[in-house]
Amino acid sequence: MSHFPILKLPTFTDARGSLTVMEGALPFSVVRSYWIFGADGQTRGGHRHRHTQQALVAISGSVTIYMNDGHHIDNVLLEHPGDCLIVQPKDWHTMTFGAGSVLLVMSSHSYDRSEYIDEPYA
Incomplete structure (x- = not known):
């Protein structure tokens, strides 16, 4: 079992397909949302934040997230x-994308480059 929290989002399935609900599921209010795609086999990220929390969902394909909180x-x-990884500000993370993957990222703060910490833990 991972030290890093993965939320199991409510998912409803019937003959017409599946529907996953985010409403009320996250431990923070979403200020910024974006998705990453076309990154097959690439590794992105390589930072942590000063204040921003994030929620990551692979809405298509698979993404491996390397996580390091210093401990x-x-x-x-x-x-x-239906799986949502919560990334705390202290969590150094990289994201490696499988073929055809789409990663949805929801953030607690707007983009601010000065909010990023580019040095990994020693």
Whole structure:
């Protein structure tokens, strides 16, 4: 089991398909949302934040998230659109994309480059 929290989002399935609900699921209010795609086989990220919390969902394909909070290290595989990884500001993270993957990122703060910490833990 991972030290890093993965929320199991409510997902409803019937003959017409599946629907996953985010409403009320996150421990913060979403200020910024974006998605990353076309990054097959690439690794992105490589930073942590001063204040921003993030929620990551692989809405298509699979993404492996390397996580390091300075005490715990883990590789978290996101491959189901009902799984949501919570990334705290202290969490150094990189994201490695499988073929055809789309990663949805929801952030607690707007983009501010000065909010990023580019130095990994020693």
